[in-house]
Amino acid sequence: MQRTYVDAVDNYSLFHRELRLRLQEAGVQLVDTPGEATAILSITSDDTGQRVLSVSARNVPTEYEVYYTVRYSLAAGEKTLLESQDVTESRDYTYDETLVLGKAHEEAVLREAIAKDLVRIVLKQVSSL
Numbered sequence: 140m141q142r143t144y145v146d147a148v149d150n151y152s153l154f155h156r157e158l159r160l161r162l163q164e165a166g167v168q169l170v171d172t173p174g175e176a177t178a179i180l181s182i183t184s185d186d187t188g189q190r191v192l193s194v195s196a197r198n199v200p201t202e203y204e205v206y207y208t209v210r211y212s213l214a215a216g217e218k219t220l221l222e223s224q225d226v227t228e229s230r231d232y233t234y235d236e237t238l239v240l241g242k243a244h245e246e247a248v249l250r251e252a253i254a255k256d257l258v259r260i261v262l263k264q265v266s267s268l
Contacts (some may be wrong), residue, residue, distance in 0.1 A: 141166045144176035153254035161258050186209035204217045204231045207253040220268050226260050228253045
């Protein structure tokens with residue numbers, strides 16, 4: 140994996156940016172084309188969102204779950220080193236309609252933390268090959 144091409148569906152997602160940063164910190168040379176690479180890390184799905192977990196008696200959301208899912212695989216030339224894998228992480232948080240700005244910030248912080256956790260999981264699995 141010394142020269143790796145990262146093929147992603149979204150080059151600007153939290154996960155993709157964190158993945159590229161951690162790969163570079165690990166000494167991996169990221170290349171711009173698959174032809175230059177000794178390995179291709181494919182991110183075929185990069186999805187995040189939130190779901191309502193509970194509502195009050197007035198039908199106002201009181202708890203949300205933030206989730207992040209990625210699907211990835213690793214190949215070297217024609218050889219598949221790692222079949223397609225799905226990884227999902229989630230966190231929940233309470234919601235207060237009087238603290239909308241603070242809760243929006245909390246959601247963003249949780250989403251970033253989840254993306255970092257997913258990168259650690261992916262890199263741990265890839266490094267074990």
